[in-house]
Amino acid sequence: FFFPKKEIIKLLHLLFQYGANEEFISFGLRLCLDETHIFKGRYCSGETNVTKLVRCIQNQSKSPSESRSLASDLVVKCLLPCSGSEIASGGENTVCSAAHVRAVLEAFSDIAQTEDADGKLLIHHAVTACATNLHCVTDIFNANRKAASVMDPVTRLYPFMAAASTENIDAAFKLLVADPNLILSCTSSTSNGGKKKRKRTLSCSGVGGVL
Numbered sequence: 001f002f003f004p005k006k007e008i009i010k011l012l013h014l015l016f017q018y019g020a021n022e023e024f025i026s027f028g029l030r031l032c033l034d035e036t037h038i039f040k041g042r043y044c045s046g047e048t049n050v051t052k053l054v055r056c057i058q059n060q061s062k063s064p065s066e067s068r069s070l071a072s073d074l075v076v077k078c079l080l081p082c083s084g085s086e087i088a089s090g091g092e093n094t095v096c097s098a099a100h101v102r103a104v105l106e107a108f109s110d111i112a113q114t115e116d117a118d119g120k121l122l123i124h125h126a127v128t129a130c131a132t133n134l135h136c137v138t139d140i141f142n143a144n145r146k147a148a149s150v151m152d153p154v155t156r157l158y159p160f161m162a163a164a165s166t167e168n169i170d171a172a173f174k175l176l177v178a179d180p181n182l183i184l185s186c187t188s189s190t191s192n193g194g195k196k197k198r199k200r201t202l203s204c205s206g207v208g209g210v211l
Contacts, residue, residue: 016073028078071108080129098136112143119153127163148178
């Protein structure tokens with residue numbers, strides 16, 4: 001499908017506001033299938049659907065805040081869920097690589113430092129969505145290394161915990177090495193006794209998630 005540039009921003013707003021997960025992933029897969037150019041205009045050497053869409057967001061958005069919001073939604077809703085998945089292409093399976101996410105980060109590096117409406121950072125979404133893609137998690141981590149020490153306000157898990165819960169052990173180890181003191185901050189609560197000790201331990205381990 002083809003859209004004029006001036007309409008793409010409107011369509012992205014509609015997609016992210018009213019779309020369902022299936023539609024987000026479908027759009028993400030279409031973007032990642034670089035053999036199929038879905039936007040009008042000449043493609044430069046090395047340019048992909050994602051890089052062309054990123055350039056459109058940069059040039060057509062009304063404000064920097066609008067462009068950052070669209071870029072963040074593009075990564076979280078469309079690219080992360082299909083990063084590492086396989087898509088059919090010419091009878092072969094093509095893996096959606098982290099290069100697509102990296103292209104957005106290179107243009108909008110500050111989205112890794114920006115919290116969403118739930119207080120989540122990009123790394124919190126990455127460690128749960130990219131269970132099989134270490135490179136994708138690494139790129140987002142490198143864009144905001146301090147995020148490794150920030151607890152997810154919804155799940156009450158640190159990024160390394162969330163990565164471990166999805167069996168992405170390599171990512172969990174990488175995130176934990178970034179701030180080993182996270183282990184101490186959790187285990188230190190065992191020095192307290194009684195109910196207080198138990199509640200704080202549950203909070204650190206993420207069990208219950210309400211303490």
